[in-house]
Amino acid sequence: MIGLFVLLLKREALLLCRRPAELANPLVFFAIVIALFPLAVGPESQLLQELSPGLVWVAALLAVLLSLDGLFRGDYEDGSLEQWVLSPHPLFVLVLAKVAAHWVFTGLALVVLSPVLALMLGLPAQCFGVLLLSLLLGTPVLSLLGAVGAALTVGLKRGGLLLALLILPLYIPVLILGSGALQACLHGMPATGQLLWLGSLMVLSLTLSPFAIGAGLRISVGE
Amino acid sequence: MKWTFFHKLGSPKWFYEISGRWLPILGWAAVLLILAGTVWGLVFAPQDYQQGNSFRIIYIHVPAAFLAQSGYLLLAIAGVVSLVWKMKLADIALKCAAPVGAWMTFIALVTGSIWGKPTWGTWWVWDARLTSMLILLFLYFGIIALGQAISNRDSSAKACAVLAIVGVINLPIIKYSVEWWNTLHQPATFTLTEKPAMPAQMWLPLLVMVVGFYCFFGAVVLMRMRLEVLRRESRTSWVRTLVEQSIGRGGSA
Amino acid sequence: MIPPCLEGVALTCERDERVLFEQLNLILEPGEMLQIMGPNGSGKTSLLRLLAGLMAPTAGEVRLAGRAYSEQCHESVRQLLWLGHAAGIKGLLTAEENLTWLCALNKPATQEAIWQALGQVGLRGFEDVPCHTLSAGQQRRVALARLYLNPPALWILDEPFTALDRHAVEHLEHHLSQHCDRGGAVVLTTHHQLMMKPARYRQLELGQEIS
Numbered sequence: 001m002i003g004l005f006v007l008l009l010k011r012e013a014l015l016l017c018r019r020p021a022e023l024a025n026p027l028v029f030f031a032i033v034i035a036l037f038p039l040a041v042g043p044e045s046q047l048l049q050e051l052s053p054g055l056v057w058v059a060a061l062l063a064v065l066l067s068l069d070g071l072f073r074g075d076y077e078d079g080s081l082e083q084w085v086l087s088p089h090p091l092f093v094l095v096l097a098k099v100a101a102h103w104v105f106t107g108l109a110l111v112v113l114s115p116v117l118a119l120m121l122g123l124p125a126q127c128f129g130v131l132l133l134s135l136l137l138g139t140p141v142l143s144l145l146g147a148v149g150a151a152l153t154v155g156l157k158r159g160g161l162l163l164a165l166l167i168l169p170l171y172i173p174v175l176i177l178g179s180g181a182l183q184a185c186l187h188g189m190p191a192t193g194q195l196l197w198l199g200s201l202m203v204l205s206l207t208l209s210p211f212a213i214g215a216g217l218r219i220s221v222g223e
Numbered sequence: 224m225k226w227t228f229f230h231k232l233g234s235p236k237w238f239y240e241i242s243g244r245w246l247p248i249l250g251w252a253a254v255l256l257i258l259a260g261t262v263w264g265l266v267f268a269p270q271d272y273q274q275g276n277s278f279r280i281i282y283i284h285v286p287a288a289f290l291a292q293s294g295y296l297l298l299a300i301a302g303v304v305s306l307v308w309k310m311k312l313a314d315i316a317l318k319c320a321a322p323v324g325a326w327m328t329f330i331a332l333v334t335g336s337i338w339g340k341p342t343w344g345t346w347w348v349w350d351a352r353l354t355s356m357l358i359l360l361f362l363y364f365g366i367i368a369l370g371q372a373i374s375n376r377d378s379s380a381k382a383c384a385v386l387a388i389v390g391v392i393n394l395p396i397i398k399y400s401v402e403w404w405n406t407l408h409q410p411a412t413f414t415l416t417e418k419p420a421m422p423a424q425m426w427l428p429l430l431v432m433v434v435g436f437y438c439f440f441g442a443v444v445l446m447r448m449r450l451e452v453l454r455r456e457s458r459t460s461w462v463r464t465l466v467e468q469s470i471g472r473g474g475s476a
Numbered sequence: 477m478i479p480p481c482l483e484g485v486a487l488t489c490e491r492d493e494r495v496l497f498e499q500l501n502l503i504l505e506p507g508e509m510l511q512i513m514g515p516n517g518s519g520k521t522s523l524l525r526l527l528a529g530l531m532a533p534t535a536g537e538v539r540l541a542g543r544a545y546s547e548q549c550h551e552s553v554r555q556l557l558w559l560g561h562a563a564g565i566k567g568l569l570t571a572e573e574n575l576t577w578l579c580a581l582n583k584p585a586t587q588e589a590i591w592q593a594l595g596q597v598g599l600r601g602f603e604d605v606p607c608h609t610l611s612a613g614q615q616r617r618v619a620l621a622r623l624y625l626n627p628p629a630l631w632i633l634d635e636p637f638t639a640l641d642r643h644a645v646e647h648l649e650h651h652l653s654q655h656c657d658r659g660g661a662v663v664l665t666t667h668h669q670l671m672m673k674p675a676r677y678r679q680l681e682l683g684q685e686i687s
Contacts, residue, residue: 079562173400
């Protein structure tokens with residue numbers, strides 16, 4: 001079973017690496033959204049610094065959401081999902097590998113990119129640790145929860161907007177805790193509480209959502 | 224054996240007969256309780272010493288907010304029943320209760336915002352409970368939108384069931400995170416375990432209204448479910464005889 | 477007594493308020509081939525999807541080796557090979573990579589076996605070519621190569637002959653009937669008349685009144 005997990009992880013990585021343009025899209029989107037805010041609210045550095053925790057998190061959330069629309073679409077269209085569902089292996093293992101690959105190539109990439117963009121918004125350097133840690137804990141939750149929505153909407157022609165409608169309300173706790181952690185750090189307060197909460201949300205979604213994703217895929221394939 | 228009751232409940236015909244008997248009771252109870260609660264709450268209950276008469280909107284706001292949350296819980300329970308026991312009636316319940324619950328959430332939001340005007344001076348305050356109510360409305364919208372987007376009836380019901388269960392697990396997390404985000408909020412109006420802070424003349428009519436709203440919700444959902452059962456079973460013989468009977472009765476009258 | 481490898485009991489399939497078939501019974505014993513016929517839209521693909529367990533019937537049940545799908549708690553008892561309209565071939569991966577993965581989902585296959593299977597479907601020399609550069613018929617052959625890679629006994633094939641040339645069709649027919657004669661079982665839909673049939677061959681006509 002672990003062998004299969006690793007094999008799927010490798011296969012997904014291979015697939016993503018053969019289409020490098022798609023890998024870059026969420027990252028570019030993340031950067032553009034961040035760049036939009038100073039243009040919209042004005043370039044005062046004080047205001048931007050004050051807003052930066054929220055901006056980084058909203059942008060990260062939207063970038064993950066956008067990348068999720070295509071998570072299962074290719075596999076649905078070429079019939080791979082049918083083979084997964086009929087395989088003698090439990091579906092949640094396959095699903096977990098798929099989401100893990102997605103997270104490594106979008107979530108983790110966002111985490112790596114975030115300090116640069118946060119710097120442009122004027123977030124002080126002592127907050128980078130909290131920024132990285134909160135994104136590191138929060139983005140897997142975004143990927144996992146979003147995959148539930150992606151699994152449920154994969155069979156629909158125009159599922160993208162619906163996916164956002166289904167998933168964004170569920171993202172709110174992560175947004176509150178993630179930006180809360182950054183805000184606390186910005187005001188010189190400890191952010192341990194929020195980070196611990198984010199960690200427990202991650203464990204919770206890691207344990208429960210693979211089953212929901214599997215159920216969603218079965219429903220979409222069985223349509 | 225012990226599950227026969229459960230399976231019997233799953234049979235549409237049996238449900239139609241039983242619900243036909245419950246519906247008038249629930250409907251009349253709703254009318255009487257809501258009427259009584261309204262008159263009692265609006266006319267006889269004393270004024271609030273701080274908010275004056277404007278507090279009386281709680282007689283709609285609080286029951287609607289109760290129903291909004293119970294309604295979502297009902298969706299999730301129906302979802303579990305539908306996924307685990309594959310009961311068609313649970314699918315119907317989920318589909319029929321979602322819009323009613325969404326309307327309740329909407330009423331709670333609107334009355335909350337109207338209440339906010341004299342109390343806080345603005346129509347909208349990012350108060351924790353109003354915000355969670357808004358998020359709840361979005362969750363309802365998600366379920367309704369998903370249900371309508373999937374054309375296949377069975378898949379649509381199952382997908383909604385999964386979403387409702389995921390949502391209900393998230394609901395407490397959302398609620399607590401929003402409360403934590405905005406710690407400036409009023410404590411809940413009254414809970415079942417603690418002694419309420421309001422005098423009895425104020426909360427008794429509220430209790431009557433809450434029960435009345437539950438009856439109203441039940442009656443509306445039952446009516447919608449009966450309609451849906453008839454539509455889905457339209458090819459079966461019992462629905463045909465039923466329709467023929469009612470046409471015959473209508474023609475002779 | 478050995479239970480039949482596939483059994484459909486009183487199957488009813490309803491799609492969007494339209495009944496495709498009602499009270500359909502079928503049994504597939506080891507060694508049998510069942511060809512499902514019928515005009516477009518008569519529910520052939522739906523029936524195959526029901527039999528494969530991808531879709532739940534509106535009423536009735538499907539039993540695989542004597543056990544209903546609804547009772548199977550573990551997926552591990554599911555031993556069948558399903559090839560649908562889309563066969564799970566990724567255009568960005570090579571034929572060999574595709575097969576490695578598809579086999580790993582059931583039973584892992586060695587590289588040697590995969591090359592041999594690709595040779596048998598006439599794709600020698602195309603092992604390392606990304607599948608999106610192959611023609612439709614060649615892509616179909618990649619999917620069909622799974623039939624040569626230590627497959628489970630029960631095959632459910634939806635239109636396996638589409639896009640194949642005459643030679644490949646003959647070759648596949650031969651392989652299918654050989655599989656049945658060796659004790660395997662095949663359910664397939666196709667519009668074309670099979671030239672080579674196994675000893676135990678039956679047809680099921682959909683889209684007519686089923687008594």
